[in-house]
Amino acid sequence: MSFDAENQQVTKLSGPPATCEIGWTIVKESDGRLSLKPSSINAVLARLALFEALFPTGLSAEAVAADGSFLLVRQPFIVGTHPTVEELDQWMRREGWEKIHPPSHGRTLNSLTWSKARWGATDVRPENVIRCEADGQLYPKSGNGKSASLVSL
Numbered sequence: 001m002s003f004d005a006e007n008q009q010v011t012k013l014s015g016p017p018a019t020c021e022i023g024w025t026i027v028k029e030s031d032g033r034l035s036l037k038p039s040s041i042n043a044v045l046a047r048l049a050l051f052e053a054l055f056p057t058g059l060s061a062e063a064v065a066a067d068g069s070f071l072l073v074r075q076p077f078i079v080g081t082h083p084t085v086e087e088l089d090q091w092m093r094r095e096g097w098e099k100i101h102p103p104s105h106g107r108t109l110n111s112l113t114w115s116k117a118r119w120g121a122t123d124v125r126p127e128n129v130i131r132c133e134a135d136g137q138l139y140p141k142s143g144n145g146k147s148a149s150l151v152s153l
Contacts, residue, residue, distance in 0.1 A: 035105035041068035
């Protein structure tokens, strides 16, 4: 990760040697339960575009390796603090999201997942959100393909 102080931007690199390679994808298994599986670069790019559409932050993909082994993203650097669980829950509800507990093969999917219309967001927890010091608004953190995963339900 690098920081551009003049433009208040942070650049993040995703890819090996991360345990998930380039990111995670939520999949429905044959038993009907959800699980997380390592993702492809195309799935990560689609998820980041959806993330930016649902939670606008100014995130942009800057570079992709020709072989799909890494992704470089840029997003605003936001100075602030993490919200409490209660503040995050209230914000998600105000934004039209509803907490759900889908049958899954993991605690994160079962306990940290929200739905809105036909979309699902998981790994929704205070560590993945920042309250901006300048405007008091909450902004989900993304850009590494591993947090706040989105899926079509």
